[in-house]
Amino acid sequence: MKQTRILMGMPITLEVVDASTGDIFDTVFAYFAYVDQKFSTYKENSEISRINRHELSIEQASTDMQTIFTLAEQTKQATDGYFDIARNGVYDPSGIVKGWAIHHAAEIVSQQGYESFYVDAGGDIQIAGRNSQGQGWRVGIRNPFNLHEIVKVLVGSNCGVATSGTSIRGQHIYDPHNNHQLSTDLVSLTVIGPNIYEADRFATAAFAMGSAGIMFIEQLAGFEGYAINRHSQATYTSNFTRYTNNAHIY
Amino acid sequence: MSNVQPRQTSRFVRTIRKFFVSGFVVFSFIAYALHEHFTALNGTSSAMLPTPIALVTQALPTAAPFVRTPEPPPPTAAPAPPATKPLVPTAAPPPATEPPTATSAPIARGGYKDGEYSGPVTDAYYGQVQVKAVIQAGKIADVLFLQYPNDRRTSIRINTIAMPYLITEALQAQSAQVDVISGATLTSQAFAESLQSALATAKRQS
Numbered sequence: 001m002k003q004t005r006i007l008m009g010m011p012i013t014l015e016v017v018d019a020s021t022g023d024i025f026d027t028v029f030a031y032f033a034y035v036d037q038k039f040s041t042y043k044e045n046s047e048i049s050r051i052n053r054h055e056l057s058i059e060q061a062s063t064d065m066q067t068i069f070t071l072a073e074q075t076k077q078a079t080d081g082y083f084d085i086a087r088n089g090v091y092d093p094s095g096i097v098k099g100w101a102i103h104h105a106a107e108i109v110s111q112q113g114y115e116s117f118y119v120d121a122g123g124d125i126q127i128a129g130r131n132s133q134g135q136g137w138r139v140g141i142r143n144p145f146n147l148h149e150i151v152k153v154l155v156g157s158n159c160g161v162a163t164s165g166t167s168i169r170g171q172h173i174y175d176p177h178n179n180h181q182l183s184t185d186l187v188s189l190t191v192i193g194p195n196i197y198e199a200d201r202f203a204t205a206a207f208a209m210g211s212a213g214i215m216f217i218e219q220l221a222g223f224e225g226y227a228i229n230r231h232s233q234a235t236y237t238s239n240f241t242r243y244t245n246n247a248h249i250y
Numbered sequence: 251m252s253n254v255q256p257r258q259t260s261r262f263v264r265t266i267r268k269f270f271v272s273g274f275v276v277f278s279f280i281a282y283a284l285h286e287h288f289t290a291l292n293g294t295s296s297a298m299l300p301t302p303i304a305l306v307t308q309a310l311p312t313a314a315p316f317v318r319t320p321e322p323p324p325p326t327a328a329p330a331p332p333a334t335k336p337l338v339p340t341a342a343p344p345p346a347t348e349p350p351t352a353t354s355a356p357i358a359r360g361g362y363k364d365g366e367y368s369g370p371v372t373d374a375y376y377g378q379v380q381v382k383a384v385i386q387a388g389k390i391a392d393v394l395f396l397q398y399p400n401d402r403r404t405s406i407r408i409n410t411i412a413m414p415y416l417i418t419e420a421l422q423a424q425s426a427q428v429d430v431i432s433g434a435t436l437t438s439q440a441f442a443e444s445l446q447s448a449l450a451t452a453k454r455q456s
């Protein structure tokens with residue numbers, strides 16, 4: 001059973017392989033709606049907008065908001081400042097909220113007893129269990145130069161796959177060490193991690209490092225990456241083929 | 251008179267000492283510069299290869315030239331096999347768009363054309379890295395560092411902990427039989443189209 005809805009400005013899909021009821025879909029989509037309402041910088045009345053207008057301090061904010069600020073600060077330190085939700089005095093936590101929300105949505109599905117499913121929010125994915133053929137989930141990496149083409153097929157289970165790129169909703173990634181200019185040599189960076197929260201935050205930070213980002217992923221234990229530059233060349237980490245070797249069989 | 255003699259001697263000795271000290275400083279400087287220069291260029295005998303195309307850019311965990319501590323064990327071949335193994339399948343359909351410019355060598359069984367291929371100089375976060383792959387009998391015989399960051403002392407720690415071990419390939423279309431897709435979403439297109447149409451509308455109304 002599979003449903004897609006447009007929330008947070010992107011298509012969000014939940015597919016559940018186990019026998020499921022419609023309730024799980026409603027629960028998951030309601031959760032994303034809640035996250036959107038709280039963290040969207042596009043919504044005037046969201047909590048993050050109130051913080052940015054200084055109507056609310058972080059100390060007074062909700063638990064979820066404080067969690068996000070704590071996680072953002074941890075990520076900023078783990079990435080040598082390449083990940084930063086503050087820009088020109090305005091907070092935009094979307095770089096961490098998305099992965100965090102997908103991760104939580106997947107936890108909700110797990111807690112309801114489901115084992116085989118995926119949650120995909122705008123191309124960032126948490127996969128769990130097996131697909132409808134009883135095999136590992138097959139995750140394609142989209143060609144950033146031809147959106148109808150797949151350039152890599154990953155096969156996996158119980159992990160997160162996130163892609164940062166320049167073409168997703170405009171230029172939303174900034175390099176804090178280079179006067180907040182977008183780094184341009186890298187077009188797309190896909191990161192596979194233990195879960196989507198980890199994969200997404202490090203994909204975002206590593207993308208800001210430009211061509212060095214894949215080196216950063218290489219140095220992270222438990223993470224693999226696939227970087228595509230503007231010359232249509234891809235560079236991948238040393239154990240990346242662990243996810244692609246099985247893909248040729250089918 | 252007896253006072254003049256020691257003064258002259260001491261002036262002479264002082265001059266000689268000055269001369270030696272300055273000489274030593276200059277010599278040390280030159281020696282250091284030469285040392286840095288040669289360690290940096292270690293293994294660059296054929297760095298001027300005209301082939302700028304990297305079929306395979308791979309950095310093996312061989313000894314960094316600047317590491318002074320114990321010589322690495324000779325069997326550097328140990329980490330090599332796992333590296334070459336996953337490479338071979340990627341070469342099966344050689345990237346037709348960027349054939350190597352080296353001509354004479356025949357294409358051997360392994361799928362690579364014999365020759366030496368220099369990768370592009372890459373900013374590896376802690377410095378510039380450039381490698382050269384040597385292909386013999388269609389297989390990767392060796393990978394050499396043409397450039398390696400050794401100018402920053404702080405980078406040594408990073409280098410020795412996590413060696414560059416990355417592989418580069420040309421993009422190739424794959425089977426579209428996937429459950430789910432990661433990457434630039436169609437929303438970006440939708441977003442652009444929506445914006446465009448909104449702008450077009452705005453234009454008509456003005």
